[in-house]
Amino acid sequence: MYELTDVHKTFVRGGQPIRALDGADLAVDEGEFLAVQGPTGQGKSTLLLLLGGLDRPTSGQVLFEGRDLGELPEAELAILRAEAFGFVFQTFNLIPTLTALENVETALVPLGTPAAERRARSLAMLGELGMDDRAAHLPSELSGGQQQRVAIARALVKEPRVLLADEPTGNLDEQTRDEIISLLEQLWRERGITLVVVTHDSAVAGRAPRRAVIENGRVRTGDGAQVPN
């Protein structure tokens, strides 16, 4: 599904160039659950942004289903983001003024789904995640775990082919962390989606059949990949 070849990514922050990826190679098969580990600031999130078509590599290729995401026009990337990729963020990134249900609906807006169908599908998705009784609540009225469930519902309601999760349990307590990662694992098994989870938490990464480690801008993969100290 994904084929990354000699990917470099440099960006400027605070006037200083930051080399996030430096010749990274990675392959992800369809339906695979891959955990990407690595210390903070080693390029994990950058890798996820590239996989989701949210950023372009400075050089190298990021092939998704044979198409180079680095070369696709913005309009086509937007379509891919709307249809094929679902995102889950560490900070949930829910729209604070919209209810849980409306937040889930936002993912169906770019697909042009009619309002009634949008609402029905969103409500069903929330129900699947045990959140239907919180549909009318604003994010500020929900706990961290509940907010992340709403964010997962938003990512999955459009039935994407890939679910990209950036530190999905980073802001949660241990018990909620286990609930959320179990939920993601369950959804991966039931829906057959490709799941890429970026995490620095070994407990979370340990749930994935395959792990990759980012170190000095390069990716090492394999079941026995170890996070450097």
Place this chain on the structure above:
Amino acid sequence: MYVTYIRRELRRRFKQSLVIALGLAVGIALVVTVSSAAAGVKSAQGQVLHSLYGVGTDMTVTKSATPGQGGPQRFGGFGNPPSSGKQRISRDLLRPGPGFGTGTLPASAVTQVSALSGVSAASGALTLTDTKFSGTIDFGQGQRGGNGGFPGQGSGGPPSGSPPNFSINQITVDGIAVGGGVGPLTSSQVSSGSYFTSADTNALVAIASTTYAQQKSLAVGSTIKLSGKTLKVIGLAKASSGSADIYIPLATAQKLAGLKNKVTTIYVSVASATQVSTVASAAKSALPAATVSTSADLAKQVSGALASASTLTSSLGRWLSFAALLVAFLLAGLLMMSAVSRRVREFGTLKAIGWRTRRVVAQVVGEGLTLGMIGGVAGILLGVAAAETITAIAPGLRATVNPSSANSGGFGQFPGGGPGGGSGAFPRPGGARDAQSVLVHLTAPLQSNTILLALALAVAGGLVAGAFGAWRAARLRPADALRSVA
């Protein structure tokens, strides 16, 4: 979703939204107020010009008096005064006015002007001043004066009796062409009774201005005396301050004043505003001895508080509105841009889940437009309230037309020289008519185009505000947005 999102977002940023909407409202309210006041001043100027000029008139043709001209009627004719004792004198003089330098034109001039290219209507009018003089002069026991007209000016010695005791009353009378279409009075101004019909062409009938009728307790059916004749009041007309007191048919006026086939003013309506100067030149050529003045000429002569108000609304008011709007637009734009900057993660997330840039931009512009419309409605309401306040409390404004303007004669003198009279003359009493001073009440009428302008400004303000924010949102790259908060 679109509307819900806008509503919730604006409610969340309530204080900021309020500041933006109020800023736009103040700017738009100023525009509405100034536009309404300007319309009011324009209307007041129109009233002034109408009262001095005539309804639907683009230009007038008049003629200054030449020595000896002025009609057959003269004061004097008192005969030889007695050698002693008191003599009661009562005279009614109807002569061209309002200025004593007002001359007459032959009625054929109206035909000449009518025939000019570009003239859509022309009619003659005879503007007269009726002066009623009554009183007693004590000639005492002194020597008989010479051929003196009035005391002190005769060629003989002064009468030796007590000072004269007399009063002078003046009213202005317009003789207007029946069915003329253009002139100092139209049927639409008649508030009660009726306008002249063709049957009234030579009749002893009159229409009184409501102001004069009120002063003299006249009503439809009352009678008035002019030059010794009794005229029946058939209507009352809402004429502006400064207009004539009495209107009578032209032929009747000519007969009463002894000015057969004479007019003092030709009122001309021109087919197109762009032709006014051309027609004025043609009229000047056709009638070289006459004075041709256009409404623009007369407007230039208007001075006084009304002219000051006009200057105030046209310069200071407009600049103030412009400055307020500019500040409001800038404030709205900057606040919207700041709001978008604080929503970087929100818009980055929306782009990440597939929202296109144009949808995000539409969202921001929608918020700006909504604020613009709220500000617009509030601004219109504020503006209407301000305009109503102006209408309610504004004092009357006085406009004065320079006596040197075409229709005025300046301070003239009664020509003496009646039979038995001397060469006596005295300054015209009550020369206010020469100054052509008109009092108008300033209003600030709200016009439909002002509302449209306000709505257009509201939309523009909203678009400006939205555009600032949208520009920021459009430049937002989702990766940068998400990375900046990671």
